[in-house]
Amino acid sequence: MSIFSQVSRRHFMAIVTASAGTVLLKGCMGNPPETSTTQSAPVASPVMALKPEMLPEVKTVKLGYLPIVEAAPLIVAKEKGLFAKYGMSDVEIAKQANWGSARDNVKIGSAGGGIDGGQWQMPMPYLISEGIITDNTKVPMYVLAQLNTQGNGIAIANKHLGKGLSLQVTEQVAFFNKLKSEGTKFKAAYTFPKANQEFWIRYWLAGNGIDPDAEVELLTVPTAQTVADMKRGAMDAFSTGDPWPYRIVTDKIGFISALTAEIWKNHPEEYLAIRKDWVDRYPKATKAILKALMEAQQWCDNFDNRKELASILSKREYFNVSEAILIDPLMGKYNLGERSVNDQSMAPLYWKDGKGSVSYPYQSHDLWFLTESVRWGFLPKETLTKAKDLIKQVNREDIWREAAKELGVAATDIPTSTSRGVEEFFDGTKFDPENPQAYLNSLKIKRV
Numbered sequence: 001m002s003i004f005s006q007v008s009r010r011h012f013m014a015i016v017t018a019s020a021g022t023v024l025l026k027g028c029m030g031n032p033p034e035t036s037t038t039q040s041a042p043v044a045s046p047v048m049a050l051k052p053e054m055l056p057e058v059k060t061v062k063l064g065y066l067p068i069v070e071a072a073p074l075i076v077a078k079e080k081g082l083f084a085k086y087g088m089s090d091v092e093i094a095k096q097a098n099w100g101s102a103r104d105n106v107k108i109g110s111a112g113g114g115i116d117g118g119q120w121q122m123p124m125p126y127l128i129s130e131g132i133i134t135d136n137t138k139v140p141m142y143v144l145a146q147l148n149t150q151g152n153g154i155a156i157a158n159k160h161l162g163k164g165l166s167l168q169v170t171e172q173v174a175f176f177n178k179l180k181s182e183g184t185k186f187k188a189a190y191t192f193p194k195a196n197q198e199f200w201i202r203y204w205l206a207g208n209g210i211d212p213d214a215e216v217e218l219l220t221v222p223t224a225q226t227v228a229d230m231k232r233g234a235m236d237a238f239s240t241g242d243p244w245p246y247r248i249v250t251d252k253i254g255f256i257s258a259l260t261a262e263i264w265k266n267h268p269e270e271y272l273a274i275r276k277d278w279v280d281r282y283p284k285a286t287k288a289i290l291k292a293l294m295e296a297q298q299w300c301d302n303f304d305n306r307k308e309l310a311s312i313l314s315k316r317e318y319f320n321v322s323e324a325i326l327i328d329p330l331m332g333k334y335n336l337g338e339r340s341v342n343d344q345s346m347a348p349l350y351w352k353d354g355k356g357s358v359s360y361p362y363q364s365h366d367l368w369f370l371t372e373s374v375r376w377g378f379l380p381k382e383t384l385t386k387a388k389d390l391i392k393q394v395n396r397e398d399i400w401r402e403a404a405k406e407l408g409v410a411a412t413d414i415p416t417s418t419s420r421g422v423e424e425f426f427d428g429t430k431f432d433p434e435n436p437q438a439y440l441n442s443l444k445i446k447r448v
């Protein structure tokens with residue numbers, strides 16, 4: 001079959017799959033009608049002459065994503081025909097209405113009209129594997145790669161401009177106490193409870209000596225609703241992925257107190273995780289997905305490509321926002337409202353950052369997310385004793401390594417340890433993965 005006819009067939013299949021997907025979305029997945037999975041056909045990119053041992057067992061997989069910059073490598077892998085290049089010609093990436101829908105859809109799997117995996121906040125793959133957020137139904141998952149580091153922020157409503165709410169909060173006790181005594185307790189939102197976004201806002205508050213459980217009211221708001229809700233005064237702050245915090249500033253609704261890259265430089269952000277049963281059944285297809293993802297991450301990481309990246313993400317079927325809202329955060333150019341940041345090392349990073357590999361899923365980061373869950377009482381203290389075993393079951397960095405080698409990634413770009421070593425936060429706190437208990441002991445504000 002010629003390259004041309006393969007592309008034509010893919011084009012046809014993409015249309016068929018997209019139409020079927022749209023019907024499913026409207027009928028079964030609980031997504032709003034405006035959510036569309038209609039996707040343009042992959043760009044004609046050369047299909048690899050794959051060795052038989054690398055031929056994927058299936059050509060199709062259904063991966064969920066949320067309209068935030070974390071999803072960029074999945075969208076680019078699809079748009080640039082990279083999944084097809086490695087033999088996965090019918091990958092469907094499906095926009096999820098919110099994190100709750102993504103969780104419900106992975107629980108039923110693609111066979112039930114849901115998804116096989118996709119983009120996740122940590123530690124969602126662990127909470128789903130253990131049945132903690134899936135009504136005690138354990139749905140074992142594998143964490144396979146990290147999608148990005150950084151690229152998130154904490155947005156604050158305009159009425160608090162000039163009150164010292166920055167990375168370092170001045171007069172913190174007076175400010176939060178006054179609101180509390182006036183019956184207008186500071187309301188801070190995140191997009192899904194007990195995961196990344198809640199951790200970032202809690203870390204920022206607690207690092208400034210503010211007890212998030214005592215001084216603040218915390219609530220969940222879906223990503224796409226954050227801007228509207230702040231506009232109508234329903235919340236004082238929210239934490240989510242770009243471009244949403246930045247949009248608050250451009251829409252003159254609020255400002256950004258801190259970029260998550262300032263709270264924790266090169267911090268782990270979101271991940272690719274797929275159901276264990278799917279990966280175990282299709283190991284070669286899994287590696288094909290990873291190879292496409294890694295190539296997309298390398299492309300996304302090149303700042304020369306970021307203008308085109310903004311243009312791709314802005315499309316109606318993906319983020320459905322103007323390119324202008326996307327380009328600045330992607331370039332590390334943030335107008336925070338009260339101050340500005342112009343530094344590419346603060347932007348979302350996809351392949352390499354100041355600490356090394358972005359794509360490789362460090363087990364030491366999974367341990368931080370589990371430790372932080374214990375800190376706030378989201379998971380029992382005993383989690384730490386069994387964390388090592390749990391991480392070994394869920395985090396399949398070994399599959400990432402195999403795929404990286406097959407892709408021909410330079411040995412220097414493949415981490416030699418499952419730990420990134422000691423991590424340091426903006427308040428001077430250190431997390432040593434060898435001793436998570438010492439980290440917990442060092443924290444003044446905690447629930448454990």
Ligand code: CA
Nearest residue numbers: 152196240241
């Ligand atoms: Ca995020």
